[in-house]
């Protein structure tokens with residue numbers, strides 16, 4: 001196969017890859033997006049499981065780079081379901097004529113830097129080869145599925161699914177006995193929908209999670225009009241909040257409120273629904289005692305909703321609220337009131353094995369027709385280390401990150417010149433509204449390439465000192481408060497054998513953006529150019 005040459009190869013055609021391609025075109029920079037799937041959409045291409053839906057309101061979870069796009073596109077629901085999100089991604093691809101520069105069904109396997117030529121050689125699993133001056137990994141934070149280490153996983157004779165690799169064909173569970181393993185966001189969204197069809201549903205729960213009702217509904221037309229009439233203002237305000245989401249975030253302390261005031265505040269937020277629940281007080285993630293007040297409120301709701309006291313108790317999370325990512329649900333807890341739905345708590349006694357007929361746990365054989373793994377992702381680093389990336393002097397990213405990642409601003413790594421990561425470890429990414437965060441990174445990378453073009457620079461590399469200093473700051477910020485007291489995918493704790501290092505930047509979107517702007521104002525401080 002002949003080697004295709006470009007200025008930039010972008011890996012991944014999700015929201016990041018698509019927007020980057022669009023931004024590079026006016027600069028006259030030749031770019032090719034290489035995508036493993038058959039279509040654009042990234043997360044929303046792969047995660048087609050029943051009930052998959054965004055957990056940030058659609059009016060916010062959307063691009064803002066093009067005014068006509070954000071005015072003309074119409075979401076139908078408060079929280080868009082996966083098919084609509086995929087439709088949106090496809091619409092953007094068509095609207096901006098992106099497909100002609102995207103190569104689908106091509107999974108990059110390796111990227112090797114030639115320091116003399118200052119170019120990258122990329123090879124795909126199918127043998128396709130690319131030669132590029134720059135590589136941008138737009139591979140997403142939650143894109144490498146995590147399969148648990150359970151004996152006999154390959155022996156199951158029925159249908160096996162992973163929520164993050166859901167088939168494109170409709171899966172019909174009507175009349176089937178189904179097991180779901182995992183109760184993170186994907187499990188919590190899919191369980192109620194699977195329960196509607198399945199004859200019998202058994203859920204294997206290792207860690208109970210907090211879920212706040214979405215109260216999803218058709219998008220209110222007046223609200224849509226109001227937002228569209230004030231989009232610029234609305235987006236600007238969102239940028240000033242730590243998660244980059246427009247909403248009510250209070251700074252007052254839970255511990256300074258009376259029990260009655262707290263109850264009223266939590267009730268109001270429960271009724272409003274969604275992730276904004278954690279915006280009730282400023283100290284919820286700073287003090288365990290404050291956190292307990294919110295956690296206990298949610299536990300009381302679970303006990304109210306779930307009829308069987310033993311099941312309710314199992315469903316009550318023991319961790320702090322907000323340690324793992326909060327889930328946003330529709331009928332999750334109430335699903336356990338259905339007579340054909342059973343919860344099996346595998347916290348103290350892990351699943352013993354997958355057998356040809358089902359799941360063995362607690363010495364019991366649970367016979368099922370279909371097995372759904374809702375076991376999440378090798379988050380933040382998984383999709384990056386899945387590619388054999390070799391920088392200067394054959395430095396391997398996989399080896400460099402064996403004890404946990406290190407990156408300058410989540411954008412670039414020392415010894416890996418001309419390589420950028422969109423929303424990489426060390427950037428706020430998953431703590432924020434992903435699309436605006438992606439836009440911020442893509443704008444930064446594009447501006448940087450334009451700046452280099454103007455000065456005839458051909459190589460850029462993060463400096464070791466800057467990388468180390470940023471990483472130290474990032475780790476320091478992570479330990480402020482109680483976030484890291486819970487095992488979570490933020491820490492890599494969900495993946496067997498993965499180093500335990502906190503990965504997303506916890507200092508908030510506004511501070512992070514300021515830092516990125518300062519770096520630019522300082523002539524790209526912390527980067528060396530050649």
Ligand code: NA7
Pocket residue numbers: 142148149150163181182183184185186187188204205206207325346351374375376377489494
């Ligand atoms: P998550 O949130 O990582 O959830 C995965 C779930 O799978 C979680 O409940 C895990 O329990 C469970 N799990 C993993 N391995 C096992 C084994 N061996 N036995 C039993 N249970 C297991 O992934 P999601 O896909 O739900 O959501 C990821 C993000 O996507 C989400 O946070 C949103 O941002 C969107 P554990 O908690 O590790 O004990």
